[in-house]
Amino acid sequence: MTMTTKPVDNGVNTEALIGAREALSQAPEAAEFTWRASCTWAGGTYSRTKIEGFSGLGQEHSHRQVFTYEADHPECFASEDRGATPVEHVLSALASCLTAGVAAVAQYRGIQLRSVTSTIEGRMNVLGILGADPEVRNGFNAIDVRFNIDADATPDEIEALVAQSQKRSAVFDIVTNPTNVSVNVG
Amino acid sequence: MDTTTVVIGAGQSGLAMSHRLTERSIDHVVLERGEVANSWRHERWDSLRLLTPNRESRLPGWRYDGDDPDGFMAVPEVVTFIDSYAAAINAPVLTGTAVTRVETSSRGYQVTTTGGVWNCEALVLAGGAANLASIPSLATAVPVSIDMVTPMTYRSPECLHEGGVLVVGASATGVQLADEIQRSGRTVTIAVGEHVRLPRTYRGRDIFWWMDAAGVLDERHDDVDDLVRARHIPSPQLIGTPEHRSIDLNSLARLGVEIVGRLCSIRDGVAQFSGGLANGCRLADLKMSRLLDRADTWAQETGIDVEDAPLRFQPTSVPSDPTLEIHLHRQAIGTIVWATGYRPDYSWLDLPVLDRKGRIRHDGGVISDAPGVYVLGGNLLRTRRSSYIAGTEQDTYELANHLHEYLDRHACVKAKAC
Numbered sequence: 001m002t003m004t005t006k007p008v009d010n011g012v013n014t015e016a017l018i019g020a021r022e023a024l025s026q027a028p029e030a031a032e033f034t035w036r037a038s039c040t041w042a043g044g045t046y047s048r049t050k051i052e053g054f055s056g057l058g059q060e061h062s063h064r065q066v067f068t069y070e071a072d073h074p075e076c077f078a079s080e081d082r083g084a085t086p087v088e089h090v091l092s093a094l095a096s097c098l099t100a101g102v103a104a105v106a107q108y109r110g111i112q113l114r115s116v117t118s119t120i121e122g123r124m125n126v127l128g129i130l131g132a133d134p135e136v137r138n139g140f141n142a143i144d145v146r147f148n149i150d151a152d153a154t155p156d157e158i159e160a161l162v163a164q165s166q167k168r169s170a171v172f173d174i175v176t177n178p179t180n181v182s183v184n185v186g
Numbered sequence: 187m188d189t190t191t192v193v194i195g196a197g198q199s200g201l202a203m204s205h206r207l208t209e210r211s212i213d214h215v216v217l218e219r220g221e222v223a224n225s226w227r228h229e230r231w232d233s234l235r236l237l238t239p240n241r242e243s244r245l246p247g248w249r250y251d252g253d254d255p256d257g258f259m260a261v262p263e264v265v266t267f268i269d270s271y272a273a274a275i276n277a278p279v280l281t282g283t284a285v286t287r288v289e290t291s292s293r294g295y296q297v298t299t300t301g302g303v304w305n306c307e308a309l310v311l312a313g314g315a316a317n318l319a320s321i322p323s324l325a326t327a328v329p330v331s332i333d334m335v336t337p338m339t340y341r342s343p344e345c346l347h348e349g350g351v352l353v354v355g356a357s358a359t360g361v362q363l364a365d366e367i368q369r370s371g372r373t374v375t376i377a378v379g380e381h382v383r384l385p386r387t388y389r390g391r392d393i394f395w396w397m398d399a400a401g402v403l404d405e406r407h408d409d410v411d412d413l414v415r416a417r418h419i420p421s422p423q424l425i426g427t428p429e430h431r432s433i434d435l436n437s438l439a440r441l442g443v444e445i446v447g448r449l450c451s452i453r454d455g456v457a458q459f460s461g462g463l464a465n466g467c468r469l470a471d472l473k474m475s476r477l478l479d480r481a482d483t484w485a486q487e488t489g490i491d492v493e494d495a496p497l498r499f500q501p502t503s504v505p506s507d508p509t510l511e512i513h514l515h516r517q518a519i520g521t522i523v524w525a526t527g528y529r530p531d532y533s534w535l536d537l538p539v540l541d542r543k544g545r546i547r548h549d550g551g552v553i554s555d556a557p558g559v560y561v562l563g564g565n566l567l568r569t570r571r572s573s574y575i576a577g578t579e580q581d582t583y584e585l586a587n588h589l590h591e592y593l594d595r596h597a598c599v600k601a602k603a604c
Binding site: 025028142156159160163164166167172173175176177178 | 380414447448450451453458460461462465468469472475476507542
């Protein structure tokens, strides 16, 4: 009897990523990337953010198209709800970053994924942003992410996928660790 | 002064290499800045014992022969062990001889020391991977009133300033110091990033027995998936005690130690910790379970008789709402212990062999950018056993063979005879 194993395909090119890691370890300056977005106020609490280009590997890059994200506040904050709130964009960013990580790690470890879904919740006391209680922070008190993954793997292997994706996630790092932020005018 | 080979450092690695060279009749000298086993004598804390049981204390042609093969040597016993070895192999050690510069020369290499200049054809760097405490740059933001110690300057809880203690790092060192400082009656917080959790004993046998038997310690540097990462994994959370107890974040929490995430920043006297603590603990729990799975599989496949049945340990219990910030003054932190690792000191090494991070580029101890130069010690130099004393046996055997062949080729080229 012969065993045939179907090659794992999660649509992630891990060979290219590993190649990039090797190449960039040799040329560390090429690893310096700058990500950019530009935002325009569109009345009320509504704004549109455009994402077009970024730099890295020693050159400028353009996305295949300009991506536009709308943000607003909901009606219960007396706004018009023309887009997701900025904090919801953060949740979206975290969930999509972790999901990309799950796919990449699964590909690398030879695990075929069938479905990956997640729900994410950020808990916040709005007395902070309303300036009503100086003891309350503006941002999330806590974020909970719940993954549901169907894959050819044991429960422990799936747990390990999710853990490794957090370990390598840019957005997870951004939300769990402080970052120096400078905001200037003009 | 001329010799064929200079060995720098008279710790376990340098002495083991000396024995291998003597076996091969290779003329050499061992240069030692202080005394034999200097770091063990002067740069370790009072209560420290080896992580490995006595049966794992082996050097080439030398092994522990006491009546407690399952025990763990305290530092004075380690010093005696290494001292007796130096005497037994009659190692040509020059103590009190610090190397100040190494450069290339017409003969091969020139080694300048506080006791004169040596010229040699081959060179073995065996000064150890732990010459300097590695302290993160954010230490510069620590308020001046707070005392800072490293595992090289720490001796015992009584020597610490008044007040609470923040231990940064959860390697073997970090958890051992957090454990003993908390037991002394202080309030301890430990900042935990990536770490390795291991039980002291599993199914009635020491974890090193399992790692040895199942082949974990024999995994080679050139078979490891991501060597740079593997070499930087912190030492496992283990302690050698007469009662063979385990130490981990759960045991520390039971003592009352507060567990917080990795230290990320210190600003205006406020230390901030990562919110990623739960994931670091999950990774360590999963990794421990994978190792135990491997041990169980090995035991089953070999049919070996192990008295106790397989078991899995309680997951690390992470506080539901871990502290993210500590105001160092308001919370009366008197001391920060930097258990953030060690690094070698190569400030005297004037050879083009360091990478951009100041680490030696080598292939299992062979430095191809400086033919005839070898490095010993450190994590996973050649195998996972290289991190421990017993690793010197095989590492020095293989590298001495390489060195011997190098000298033969070198002599051959110089004589233009082949």
